[in-house]
Every structure is written in C-alpha cells, then in structure tokens.
Amino acid sequence: VTERSGIVTLLTDFGLADTYAGVMKGVLLSQAPSLRVVDLTHSVSPQAVEQGAFLLEGAWRYFPPGTVHIAVVDPGVGSGRRRLALSTLGHFFVGPDNGLLSAAIPEWSRPVRQPGAPYVARAVTPDPDLTAVSIESRGWSPFISATFEGRDVFAPAAARLAAGGRLEELGPAAGELLALPAFRAPLLGDELDGLVVHVDAFGNLITDIRGSDLPPRASVLAGGQRLSVVRTYAEASGLAAIVGSSGFLEVALPGGSAAAALGAGRGARVTVVP
Amino acid sequence: VTERSGIVTLLTDFGLADTYAGVMKGVLLSQAPSLRVVDLTHSVSPQAVEQGAFLLEGAWRYFPPGTVHIAVVDPGVGSGRRRLALSTLGHFFVGPDNGLLSAAIPEWSRPVRQPGAPYVARAVTPDPDLTAVSIESRGWSPFISATFEGRDVFAPAAARLAAGGRLEELGPAAGELLALPAFRAPLLGDELDGLVVHVDAFGNLITDIRGSDLPPRASVLAGGQRLSVVRTYAEASGLAAIVGSSGFLEVALPGGSAAAALGAGRGARVTVVP
Amino acid sequence: VTERSGIVTLLTDFGLADTYAGVMKGVLLSQAPSLRVVDLTHSVSPQAVEQGAFLLEGAWRYFPPGTVHIAVVDPGVGSGRRRLALSTLGHFFVGPDNGLLSAAIPEWSRPVRQPGAPYVARAVTPDPDLTAVSIESRGWSPFISATFEGRDVFAPAAARLAAGGRLEELGPAAGELLALPAFRAPLLGDELDGLVVHVDAFGNLITDIRGSDLPPRASVLAGGQRLSVVRTYAEASGLAAIVGSSGFLEVALPGGSAAAALGAGRGARVTVVP
Numbered sequence: 001v002t003e004r005s006g007i008v009t010l011l012t013d014f015g016l017a018d019t020y021a022g023v024m025k026g027v028l029l030s031q032a033p034s035l036r037v038v039d040l041t042h043s044v045s046p047q048a049v050e051q052g053a054f055l056l057e058g059a060w061r062y063f064p065p066g067t068v069h070i071a072v073v074d075p076g077v078g079s080g081r082r083r084l085a086l087s088t089l090g091h092f093f094v095g096p097d098n099g100l101l102s103a104a105i106p107e108w109s110r111p112v113r114q115p116g117a118p119y120v121a122r123a124v125t126p127d128p129d130l131t132a133v134s135i136e137s138r139g140w141s142p143f144i145s146a147t148f149e150g151r152d153v154f155a156p157a158a159a160r161l162a163a164g165g166r167l168e169e170l171g172p173a174a175g176e177l178l179a180l181p182a183f184r185a186p187l188l189g190d191e192l193d194g195l196v197v198h199v200d201a202f203g204n205l206i207t208d209i210r211g212s213d214l215p216p217r218a219s220v221l222a223g224g225q226r227l228s229v230v231r232t233y234a235e236a237s238g239l240a241a242i243v244g245s246s247g248f249l250e251v252a253l254p255g256g257s258a259a260a261a262l263g264a265g266r267g268a269r270v271t272v273v274p
Numbered sequence: 275v276t277e278r279s280g281i282v283t284l285l286t287d288f289g290l291a292d293t294y295a296g297v298m299k300g301v302l303l304s305q306a307p308s309l310r311v312v313d314l315t316h317s318v319s320p321q322a323v324e325q326g327a328f329l330l331e332g333a334w335r336y337f338p339p340g341t342v343h344i345a346v347v348d349p350g351v352g353s354g355r356r357r358l359a360l361s362t363l364g365h366f367f368v369g370p371d372n373g374l375l376s377a378a379i380p381e382w383s384r385p386v387r388q389p390g391a392p393y394v395a396r397a398v399t400p401d402p403d404l405t406a407v408s409i410e411s412r413g414w415s416p417f418i419s420a421t422f423e424g425r426d427v428f429a430p431a432a433a434r435l436a437a438g439g440r441l442e443e444l445g446p447a448a449g450e451l452l453a454l455p456a457f458r459a460p461l462l463g464d465e466l467d468g469l470v471v472h473v474d475a476f477g478n479l480i481t482d483i484r485g486s487d488l489p490p491r492a493s494v495l496a497g498g499q500r501l502s503v504v505r506t507y508a509e510a511s512g513l514a515a516i517v518g519s520s521g522f523l524e525v526a527l528p529g530g531s532a533a534a535a536l537g538a539g540r541g542a543r544v545t546v547v548p
Numbered sequence: 549v550t551e552r553s554g555i556v557t558l559l560t561d562f563g564l565a566d567t568y569a570g571v572m573k574g575v576l577l578s579q580a581p582s583l584r585v586v587d588l589t590h591s592v593s594p595q596a597v598e599q600g601a602f603l604l605e606g607a608w609r610y611f612p613p614g615t616v617h618i619a620v621v622d623p624g625v626g627s628g629r630r631r632l633a634l635s636t637l638g639h640f641f642v643g644p645d646n647g648l649l650s651a652a653i654p655e656w657s658r659p660v661r662q663p664g665a666p667y668v669a670r671a672v673t674p675d676p677d678l679t680a681v682s683i684e685s686r687g688w689s690p691f692i693s694a695t696f697e698g699r700d701v702f703a704p705a706a707a708r709l710a711a712g713g714r715l716e717e718l719g720p721a722a723g724e725l726l727a728l729p730a731f732r733a734p735l736l737g738d739e740l741d742g743l744v745v746h747v748d749a750f751g752n753l754i755t756d757i758r759g760s761d762l763p764p765r766a767s768v769l770a771g772g773q774r775l776s777v778v779r780t781y782a783e784a785s786g787l788a789a790i791v792g793s794s795g796f797l798e799v800a801l802p803g804g805s806a807a808a809a810l811g812a813g814r815g816a817r818v819t820v821v822p
Contacts, residue, residue, distance in 0.1 A: 017315060017475050019333040022283065029337065033280070036577070037312075046475070078508050147506065201565050232695065288748075288749060289749020291747075296588035310584075320750050349803065425793065
C-alpha cells in the first residue's frame with residue numbers, strides 16, 4: 001500500500017486563457033480539501049499526445065511517491081476511447097487511453113520507433129507490475145459532459161486516489177493499453193535518426209536522441225547544418241547540440257532561438273553521425 | 275453563517291508576464307497564512323469586462339462553499355467606481371463595480387441583451403438574497419495606489435473574508451449595482467442572435483447561445499458558413515457547432531482553430547436558424 | 549533567527565510551455581512537503597537578468613518574513629559563475645551570482661547607472677547586514693546537470709532554507725557579489741534619463757524613473773512624443789505617463805498598448821524634462 005503524498009499534478013493542452021485548469025482544481029479541492037495541486041504545464045501543443053507523453057515522462061519522477069498525475073491531451077474525447085487509471089512505482093496516473101500515459105508503462109513493453117516514423121500509439125499488454133483500470137463512472141460525478149472529461153471524470157477519479165482510494169474502486173482491470181514507442185531515436189545504418197519532440201520557451205529543439213546513445217566525437221545534423229556537441233550552453237558560440245537536463249540531446253542557440261534560426265519545430269529530423 | 279473553505283480564486287486580465295498575481299498572493303498569504311490560492315485565469319483580454327464575467331460565471335460553482343473569488347478586470351481603476359464585496363449561495367465575490375461580478379447576481383434581476391447589441395452593464399437593484407457592500411478602506415491597507423487596487427484593496431478584503439470576516443466589516447450596503455445582461459442570446463424573429471463571448475486556447479468560438487435554447491435540427495450560421503450541430507468533437511469532420519462543457523454553443527474545428535479558419539473572434543455574430 | 553513562513557516564490561525565464569517550473573515544485577515538495585510555492589512569474593524575457601531583478605525587487609516585500617525567493621535567469625549556467633544564497637530583512641534569496649538577486653543588496657552599496665548606459669552588473673562588497681554564501685553541493689542533490697541548476701541546486705537549497713536550515717549549511721561566505729545599479733534614472737543636466745526596464749501585459753512601458761524623483765509639472769518624452777503625467781489611468785485620454793503601482797513612471801495608453809503605439813520596448817529611452 002502506497003501512502004499518498006497529497007499532491008496532484010496537472011499536464012494538459014488547455015492553455016492558460018481559459019478557466020479549464022482552475023475548474024479542475026475546484027473539483028479536486030471540493031472533494032479533497034487538503035490536496036496541493038501543481039501545474040506541470042497546460043501548454044502542450046493542442047492535441048499533441050506524443051509531446052504531452054514526453055513532457056510527463058521527464059517530470060513525474062521528481063515528485064514524491066503517492067502523487068497522482070492527471071494528464072489530458074485528448075483528441076478523442078467523447079469517442080469510445082477509454083479512461084485509464086494506472087499505478088506504478090508508487091505513483092498514480094489518470095488520463096485517456098491514447099498513449100499519453102506511456103510514462104507509466106515500462107519501456108521494455110512499449111513499441112520501438114522505426115527510422116523515419118513518427119510516434120504512434122499501439123496496443124500493448126501491460127506489465128504485471130503495472131496496475132491498470134478502465135475508469136467507469138459510478139455515481140461519483142453528477143454529470144459527464146461530452147467534451148470536458150478532465151472536469152467530470154479525471155479530476156474526481158484523481159481526488160479519490162489522492163485521498164487514499166484504491167484503483168480497483170474506479171473500474172475493472174484495463175487489459176491491453178495504448179502505448180507510444182519508448183522515446184529513443186533508432187539507428188539507421190550507423191546514424192541515430194532523431195526527431196524533435198518538443199520546443200522549449202528558449203527555442204531549444206529537444207530531440208528523442210538519448211545522451212547515453214551518443215557515440216564519442218559525434219556530430220549532429222539539424223536543418224542542413226552540422227553542429228558539434230558541447231557540454232554547457234556557456235561553451236557554445238553559436239548553434240550547438242547539448243545533452244539537456246532530461247538526458248536528451250537538444251539543439252540550442254545561446255542568446256537566441258534555435259527553432260527560429262533553423263526554421264524547425266516539432267517533428268523535424270535531427271541526425272547524429274559518428 | 276458560511277464556513278470558509280480556505281480557498282481564494284483569482285481571475286484577472288493581468289497576464290503572466292508580470293508579478294501582479296504573485297504579489298496579490300503575497301498579500302493574501304501575509305494576512306491569512308493557511309489560504310490556498312487558485313488561479314482561474316489571468317488571461318482575460320485586457321479590460322474585457324464581459325469576457326471576464328462570462329468566465330467567472332462558468333467557473334465559480336465548481337469550488338466549495340465558503341470560497342472567496344477575486345476578479346479584477348478594471349478599466350475604471352482610479353476613477354470614482356466603487357469596489358464591491360458580495361455574498362450569495364455561500365460564496366464570496368470581490369471586485370470592481372462594473373458588471374464583472376454579475377455571476378453573483380441572480381439572472382432574473384439582470385438586464386436582457388437586445389438583438390444586435392453588445393453586453394453593456396446597467397444599474398440594477400440587488401436581490402434580497404444577495405448581500406452586497408461597498409468596500410471602503412478602514413486602515414487595514416497601509417497605502418492605496420491609484421493603479422493597483424487588486425493588491426491594495428481587493429486582496430486584503432478577500433483575506434479578511436477568507437479568514438472568517440463578515441461582509442459588513444468591509445463597508446456599507448452597496449445599494450444599486452452594475453450588472454451585465456444574463457448570457458443568453460435573444461430571439462430575433464425565429465432565429466437566436468448569438469455573440470462570441472470567448473475564444474479558448476484551441477480556437478473554439480464560445481457563444482452566448484445556450485444549449486437548452488437550441489431548437490431541434492437547428493443549423494448554425496457563423497462567418498458566412500452553415501454548420502450542423504454535433505454531440506462530440508469526435509463526430510465532426512470539419513467546422514461544426516457543439517454544446518460545450520459550460521452549456522453554451524461553441525463553433526469548433528477538430529484538429530484546428532475555428533477562430534483562424536473563420537477569421538472570427540470575440541464579438542462576432544453567430545446565428546441559429548431552425 | 550527568522551521564523552520560516554513556509555512560502556517559496558519562483559521567478560524565472562523558463563516560460564510556461566515546459567515542465568521546468570513544475571519539476572522545481574516537485575523537488576521542493578519532495579524535500580519539504582508542507583511548503584507553499586508561489587509563482588511570481590516565469591515570463592521574464594529569455595536571459596534578461598536586469599528585467600528579472602527589477603521584477604523581483606518590486607515583489608518580494610509583499611511576502612511575509614521567512615519567505616525564500618528563488619530566481620533563475622541565468623545565461624551563464626554551466627560556466628564558472630557562482631550560486632548564491634542571501635539573507636536580508638528576514639527574507640532569503642537563492643539564485644545565480646549575476647546581479648539577479650540585487651533586490652537583496654542595500655541600494656547604497658549598489659553601483660549607480662550612468663546616463664545613457666544600460667544596467668550592467670559589477671562586483672560589490674556586501675553590506676554587513678547581508679548574509680551571503682556561495683552554494684556548494686554537499687551530497688544533498690544526487691546529480692547536478694550542466695543545464696538545469698534550478699532543479700538540481702537552487703530548489704534543494706531553497707527547500708533546506710524553507711525548512712529552517714541556516715545559510716551557513718549551504719556553503720562558505722560569498723565575499724564580493726555581482727550587483728546591478730540601483731533602479732533609478734540618473735540626471736543628465738536637468739533631465740532624468742530613463743530606460744524602459746519592463747513591458748507589462750497591457751503594453752505599459754515601465755521605466756526606471758522614480759515617481760519620487762519627478763519634478764513638479766514635468767513632461768515626459770517617449771518615442772518622439774511629449775506626454776503629460778496623470779494620476780490615474782482614468783484621467784488619460786491618450787498616451788500618458790503615470791506613476792505605477794511599484795512607484796516607477798510608466799507610459800500607458802488606456803484601452804490600448806503604449807508599446808505597440810510607440811513601437812518601443814525594453815531598453816527604450818524615456819526622458820523627463822522639467
């Protein structure tokens with residue numbers, strides 16, 4: 001049994017111009033008044049499931065065990081797609097069954113991305129260490145809208161878990177789940193075939209190339225330019241590649257925006273050559 | 275007597291590039307250290323009182339009774355306009371007397387919007403169920419700037435209420451208040467004459483047309499296009515109208531931005547024809 | 549000995565599209581579960597140290613004594629620049645040694661800006677009332693990345709201070725510190741030679757000209773226009789100058805954006821003539 005930390009995190013594509021996130025906090029605090037709610041981000045690109053999954057994967061481990069992570073990036077809201085609650089390593093995850101919660105799924109049971117292919121979710125059989133249920137409404141939400149399950153399903157479910165409720169109270173075992181490929185650029189010949197999966201506020205292009213996969217003295221090809229790998233932003237005199245704080249290779253332009261300089265964004269290809 | 279929830283919400287047009295909201299939290303926590311402060315949004319369009327009122331109206335009911343809602347969208351700051359504190363249905367509201375707090379005023383005592391007209395506040399006599407006072411400084415704020423009453427008036431007043439203070443401690447009964455028309459598109463012949471009152475982060479155009487007012491098999495005219503009404507985003511193949519999570523009709527483009535596709539924004543007309 | 553307020557504030561240039569601030573909150577709450585974390589802003593312009601210092605200076609006094617303020621605007625991350633923890637007037641400050649924490653340094657020991665010159669940090673000898681240490685990692689962070697010291701150094705250090713730890717536990721006395729000039733427009737002849745140091749969400753141009761330095765019946769020159777000084781936004785019929793809520797002169801356009809109208813931004817010159 002995992003003690004609860006009393007913390008709920010939120011990661012969505014709702015933006016900040018609306019009260020959607022605030023309303024979810026109202027629902028959470030109405031049900032569990034002593035919770036603390038932490039925004040991971042509400043600025044995932046609209047409906048960019050793979051970007052949301054990448055950001056969640058880099059963030060959840062910094063919270064104490066017993067934390068509940070709600071993630072909502074959900075192009076399929078109102079369709080037949082299921083709503084999941086998962087538990088692994090003492091953390092809880094709540095969100096749609098579309099690959100967004102892949103961070104909770106052990107890497108070895110997730111698909112592998114093929115060279116040149118984007119991140120697409122596929123059904124996998126969950127690992128026995130992962131407890132997964134399909135959330136089914138059981139009277140604890142008075143009304144379920146067709147468009148805002150963050151408020152009507154995910155927040156109430158998370159409040160129950162955060163208050164000590166068990167996953168099994170929320171619904172039956174989920175069986176197969178949709179999972180995204182593990183974030184790891186594949187080899188194509190002797191090159192690492194990377195993709196930009198996120199662009200941060202500085203305009204750094206964050207790729208799926210793991211620092212630990214980099215060969216010694218590698219160069220990086222991005223936007224038609226050959227870049228070298230530096231250890232800190234301070235070492236770079238112009239566009240450069242660097243292993244960032246979450247362990248992935250980024251293309252950065254100190255004092256400027258690499259995204260603007262290269263005209264590149266999410267989905268752009270970045271290659272590592274030995 | 276209403277128990278306090280210990281929660282204060284904030285809704286402003288201050289944006290997030292500044293420390294204005296953070297400073298208000300400092301004032302709140304200095305006076306009432308155990309409060310929890312929840313941001314509804316700080317991205318109301320600058321000085322768009324009717325948009326702020328619409329967003330507050332859709333959000334406050336999701337918080338527990340005893341919550342204090344501070345709203346500041348205030349083109350008249352520093353002029354003679356009054357500062358209000360209201361209480362209704364166990365919730366408290368603090369902000370300028372310009373229609374922004376209309377959510378606290380029962381609909382039947384608010385004006386009715388005329389076809390083709392925008393949302394303009396008018397003086398109304400408050401309902402006896404609504405307690406309303408005009409906040410007058412009484413030494414509990416050391417200094418009142420001419421430009422930042424959120425910090426100098428509304429936050430201190432809200433902190434007192436949230437800590438259990440009574441409305442009557444803040445000032446005398448308010449008498450007449452400014453109220454916006456109820457958000458409800460009027461009939462023009464057999465058509466509903468709607469206005470876009472908000473655009474969300476997905477580019478959905480949110481109108482003042484209530485789902486409950488829609489005739490069966492209605493069509494929607496927006497930006498020169500005739501749209502049908504669908505039940506979920508997943509059912510729409512292109513631009514479509516849908517009753518959103520707050521019960522109002524929205525024009526949406528799944529996977530895109532209806533606002534960009536139609537070149538429309540706040541104030542645009544959207545009509546429902548039977 | 550200062551009691552701790554249990555509050556930690558954050559001011560960064562990380563933006564909101566990322567989980568960087570959320571991850572710092574995870575680290576803080578993992579180490580000190582009862583903390584309350586308040587965002588001052590994460591929208592300082594990328595690497596604009598002087599803007600961050602100005603915003604921090606206007607905000608920290610509104611929090612109760614015993615609050616820990618983390619500030620991270622850090623072009624030099626990963627270089628040899630030191631990490632500071634300071635204490636003054638019962639408040640604690642944690643961040644890079646690049647002038648960002650100048651708010652904690654008494655004004656009389658900070659440099660003076662010369663007419664026409666920008667804000668550039670210089671080394672100063674700290675005042676005896678200011679306790680300052682250079683943070684050195686001592687095993688309380690499992691891993692220090694070269695790029696995200698907010699997570700790996702500043703958040704853990706702040707959590708220790710907020711939980712009652714002493715500055716001296718974090719490292720040795722800092723000696724000389726980098727400090728920005730006090731924010732105060734200098735005289736050039738009989739004119740005050742001001743700079744825009746911040747633009748807020750309304751497009752107000754906030755200068756380093758102190759309201760208390762204004763001569764009677766002054767006019768203000770900005771973007772080639774001569775403006776008069778008004779007392780409230782409501783008094784202005786067009787572009788005007790006003791002493792804002794933090795005591796500095798702002799150029800404002802009620803109902804519009806002065807920044808857009810004048811094509812001016814941070815670094816623009818604004819002059820006061822008697």
